Amino acid sequence: MREVTVAASAGFCFGVDRAVKMVYNELEKNSKVATLGPIIHNQDVVDDMKSRGARVIESVDELAPDEIVVIRSHGVGRDVYEQIEAKGNRMIDATCPFVSKIHRIVAEKTKEGYLVLIAGDVNHPEIQGIIGHCDQNYYVFKDNFELKHLFEKNDNFLGKKLAFVAQTTYNIVVWEECLKVIPKNDPDIVIFDTICNATDTRQSDAAELAKSSDIMIVVGGRHSSNTVKLYEVCSRYCKTYHIENSDELSSLKLPCAGRIGITAGASTPAYIIKEVQTTMTENVNLTANSDEEIDFAQALDESFKKYIQERKSRVSLSV
Ligand code: SF4
The missing domain is CATH 3.40.1010.20 (4-hydroxy-3-methylbut-2-enyl diphosphate reductase, catalytic domain)
Incomplete structure (x- = not known):
């Protein structure tokens, strides 16, 4: 049969659903809405929002004075929040709470003197946002092979405290492989499993x-x-x-x-x-x-x- x-x-998922609803809710009250990048990777939804008045902008510079800017679920770096604040536009932060949690982790660990190692795609907006909370104190690796190479090239990061996080959408199988590369029982290494449920x-x-x-x-x-x-x-x-x-x-x-x-x-x-x-x-x-x-x-x-x-x-x- x-x-x-x-x-x-x-x-x-929860984060995308939340972000999409936030935009539609705002569009019901206000037609001057601009999303910083497409709100999700779906052209049909983006086109529908455009037909209701939303604009997609690529940088804060493009914001009109009276526009409400929406930060998408992928999140952004600290500099973007600062640019919006300097411009004075109202902001709706639709960053997924799971992504915000990574921002808090990397910011805190950077302050504590850790080098942040991020598993993910360096070109992905979520990773760009995470990097933006690390104060230039990070490496991004795409898989266990790149991580192994990083360890070899940097002499196992001798004397450094290392904090690991992963892109929320990272492949769980590859993450398991990465964990095998990370030295065990090293008190200077902390691993945060940030792959979203x-x-x-x-x-x-x-x-x-x-x-x-x-x-x-x-x-x-x-x-x-x-x-x-x-x-x-x-x-x-x-x-x-x-x-x-x-x-x-x-x-x-x-x-x-x-x-x-x-x-x-x-x-x-x-x-x-x-x-x-x-x-x-x-x-x-x-x-x-x-x-x-x-x-x-x-x-x-x-x-x-x-x-x-x-x-x-x-x-x-x-x-
Ligand atoms: S972190 Fe998870 S819930 Fe949030 S947007 Fe990404 S996949 Fe969705």
Whole structure:
């Protein structure tokens, strides 16, 4: 029997949901809203906000005098807060509380004389924000190989106190590998496991689903780090496709698979997942053997009803 399953933790996480709601709430009261960078890695949501009056700006310099600036869930460095304060614009800080916690950790440890080592993608806005709380006292490494190289190059950081943190969306498997590289029982080394639970749960759910699926569809922005990591996690277990929306399904030439799993990144709204499901149902029906009387549409619908029930309180966009 074939089945289609949507991972329970697919889609918006707490921090993204919170940030998106903060922007929409403000747009209801005030049309002069500017987000510092796109609020999430999802063009459909960003376009919808633009249609309601929000502007996306890349730097504080672009702010108009009467605009309200929103800091997105990725957070920003201390210098950006200072620039906004100097400009005098009202600010809404939608930095995810889990990211703010990392800011507090690195600022505190920097003050205590620690060198901060950050696991993550140096080009990602979250990492740029974290760096901005370290007073130039940091290294960023992308994986266990880079970390090993850092230790060798810096003579094991002899005599230095080291504080480790990770990007909230860091791959948990790679983090485990990094922990193996860090010397054990050294009182001068402190490790903060800052990978967000939402990421952990989403990746674990996706891995479990991928293990029992023939095909996984990962839905989310190409620039969404957590979506790309979901793709990597699922690819270990079965053929996996990364798409941004339902339009891309037609070019995939999906084989007729027995078990199809769907998951989605933290920036993917429920209505996009729904569209993918609907389109995929049509595709699957086109390729299925005619002698197999399998109601994929019903299976998808059942799966989505379950998903909607679980996520009902968290979906912020109507479909
Ligand atoms: S993934 Fe976690 S840390 Fe990142 S925005 Fe979502 S809840 Fe916050």
